[in-house]
Amino acid sequence: MRLVSKDKLQELQKRPSTIRNICIMAHVDHGKTTLADSLVASNGIISPRLAGKLRYMDSRKDEQERGITMKSSSIALFHSLGESKEFLINLIDSPGHVDFSSEVSTAVRLCDGAVVLVDVVEGVCPQTKVSMKQAWEENIKMVLVLNKMDRLIVEMKLTPLDAFIHLTQIMEQVNAVMGELFASSILGKTESAEEAEKKNKGATSNVYDWSSGLEDVDDSNLYFSPDQGNVIFASAVDGWGFEVKHFAKLFSKKINVEESLLEKTLWGDYYFNSKTKQITKGAQIKARKPLFVQLILESLWSLYDTVIIRKEKDKIPKIAENLGIKLSTRDLRHTDCKVQLQAVFSQWLPLATALLDIVCERFPSPLDLSDEKVDKLFCVPSTSFDNLPEETKSLQNAFKKCSNDDEAPAIVFISKMFPVDRKNLPINKQRPLTAEEIAQRRELARQRHAEKLLSLSAKVPDESAETSQLVMQEGQEDIKHEPEVVADDDAFIAFARVFSGNLKSGQQLYVLGPKHDPCKALEKFKDGKEVDPSLTLKDLKSGQHITLATVNELFLLMGRELEALEEAPAGNIIGIGGLEEHVLKSATLSSSIGCPSFRESHSSLVGDMPIFRVAVEPCHPSEMTALVRGLRLLNQADAAVQVLVQETGEHVLATAGEVHLQRCLQDLRERYAKIEINASKPIVPFRETIVLPPKVDMVNEVIQEQNTSVKKAKEDSSDDGGLITITTPNKRSILKIRAVPLPEPVTDILLSNGDIIKAMDKYHDRQKKVEEEVRSKMDKLTLESDPHNAPYTPTSSLPEEMLTAVEDLKMKLKKEFCNAGKSWEGAENNIWSFGPKRCGPNILLNKIQNAPNLSFWSENEAPKEILDPKCEQLFNYNSSFVNGFQLATLAGPLCEEPMMGVCFVVEDWAVLELTEDETGESGATSMPYGPFSGQIMSGVKEACRKAFQAQPQRLMAAMYSCTIQVNAEVLGKLYAVLGRRHGRILAGDITEGSATFSVTAVLPVVESFAFASEIRKQTSGLAISPQLLFSHWEVVDIDPFWVPSTQEEYLHFGDKADADNRARKYVDDVRRRKGLPVERKIVEHAEKQRTLSKNK
Ligand SMILES: Nc1nc2c(ncn2[C@@H]2O[C@H](COP(=O)(O)OP(=O)(O)OP(=O)(O)O)[C@@H](O)[C@H]2O)c(=O)[nH]1
């Protein structure tokens, strides 16, 4: 029975100062949902007996079956502090599995506080760190819950003192993470501040300030410590939790020490000196029991010992009396000792009270958003705050005020869209019947029954068969009706937080897409133009991000249930229905178009890159439209899914990992498309690269001769160093290209700075267009003037921030090129282009003598005086050349996968004078080879591919990293599984105080299918399912074309080298999938066939 009515909650919704929006975050299986159960039970929504077993927030069937949470969901709870202070708590339970980390970011976005859970046995795990980082980046406060304390007693059988030491270690681990976060953010800030200062000063001073800025910052409130009141010790499954404050109160009278003193000393190296009756420091040195052990842990241990381990039931009433609690006779008689334990704890140390007290006391209300957070949310990427339009600035003030007046501007952020079965919407749900109605119905039913009986007895038996048929028919009709209900069965509800204003149903608001920019929008609509209210998402053209929508349905989120609301005041987390047509995944709603669009916080997420792809198709080709519709819905419902249609027409589903993929496919089959679907084998991306010629062969012998693959390519037009010379078919252009592997750090820099390069490239493009426009206008004005000498000034220079970013990137590249050796020195100035897609990790390097300024960095400069007519030609064909390079890097020769870490050095390029005929501009009739620019493009592409093939080629595989907790007994088996899958173990340490090892390893993504289940099988479940996180690209160090060539290799592998070549296998698999020719010997032992053919 619910203890708090909807009306009460609605009343509380109107008082922002007593609202708390919080989320629970942790590594997978650390007990978030179990903890949420306790809180939900405290409101009477579920029975306290079921708390911890029901996992109420896991509403999906597969969540219950698998035992992991897959989505974040919210519930509104009531809590009162003391008698008078009443609070509304919007609690979000988030998933811990790495595949669903995007769901965590949608949760954090809406919250002001985070409860971080740590399993005291497993300690800080990778996702713990990730969630803490997310909370830190969103500037929200954290409280730590050390969960599963019962495992220390029952499973690990530690003594109270050992447990205390273990707990201090866990606290250290958690605080180390906090320290790291703090240091990195402070260093980041001081760095940018220093740069700004340097600029202001004009970099005149040569004195460098070596202090990092860390020394001056106060970090005393940063760390978790029980005496600060931000740590709770708990066992969610047994429903208990406490902070040290609770025990300080309890014991201050008993041992006659002031409560405040006890609060500060209960945790730490203090002990109670029974002689002096004082608390003294130095428990460890004097080998005394710390207070925490003596006063707290020992009582817990003895309770567990009596009830669970020794099962001394008769002692329970005594214990209850000592603790001052009353147990019902039902609990006392219960045969399950766990139930008895929970009954004791639920009164002695109720978890919900402990946690919700802290939440209400420590977390800020929506009125106290930190300035930093407001600034961050309001920041528009390309503009600093001062340059924002007035309208936006005034909105920011409203945002800070969080006013729920009807006049206040409405600002709502939608962080995700989630599907709800229409049948479960409040409108479609049956409302509970009143007593009168029930009586009425009963009467009606009775009458019907009586009539039926009468008619049956009056009729002959064969007629009764007829009636039963009739009944059948009626039944069938019912079934026929059903699919109609199912046809549009899912409604998408927006998961949203109202930041300002009072949202009412029927209100009309602007829906601002994620790419909306208030500056541009205000400019566009300044002359009184209005947004067309009939526009929906699918009508929007590129560059348009605003639609107008009416908010029709507002919901109170209650975990599995939704309840209709008439209004939603500022500060609340709510659901909004009826926005399917307007919001794809996330959006901002506002009453003004001057409101910036709150950005997704995906960039900083690990594991968010959808690396796991499959192609899907319907089993029956006629159901294609259902599939497409289903994919569209899935895309809307899940922030981490990408749906792509490839050039081949395949529909590709990109997901975060195997578990996520399975969930998506299941959703697609059962919910969105409702058809049978075939999914291909997972498509794993590869990269192609080249390496320096290896010094040793496959059996670790030093190689004397040249590498085999080089020999093969030499038949083509290359010299010793792999320099390729290509002439275009019309013999007018000659180019010489060599491929060299890029130094690894340079590739890394390019990978991590792709966005800067892309932004700069886009900027170039735009500049070029402007330039051309200006020039064409000028041409019209002064027909005689030489276009190249036209006085043209660039319209605007690079934006300030981009300029520094680009300078920074250039400096980094310079440093790494310098480190890479003499041959690379100064290479950063000769970069012509990056590829593929103009921002990838490959470089086109310009080493042409007397070349015009064919450089990536200076493209934005106005046309220079070109001295040499020969060079002018080159300048004209610049883009063809670059495009050829882009094509080559997009699909390498091994298996048409993108290249990575390759540098193409253009050593020479000449274009001979062309007659007008040959340029192709005068009509292509006289041209046997097509337009010249096309010839150059394909020439460059071919040259790049050949140059690539002239070097030792390698495949690069995407790698997952994972940490696996495994019992020492089965460690060997785990290593065997990893070995079979070509994984590499990075570290394997025993976890202090337990028999578990924590193994960190990397594993190729392509070898990772069903990894978790294999590990579970092999280790009889003694290893905890690993979390696979994309980590990096790694060269598979085997030549895909390797054949034995040295004596030793023949000895070792035999002349056929039957042993599988892993790289070759990957290459062939990809080629087969893409329909490319695969070289394969079909006939292995052909002796017999040969004799046969001789006879012919
Ligand atoms: N011994 C013990 N087990 C616990 C405790 N809390 C949770 N568990 C168990 O841990 C398992 C996982 O609990 P969940 O609450 O589903 O964990 P979660 O953090 O929500 O997991 P995800 O949502 O999948 O990340 C369940 O089997 C719980 O019974 C605890 O305090 N003590």
Ligand SMILES: [Mg+2]
């Ligand atoms: Mg969960």
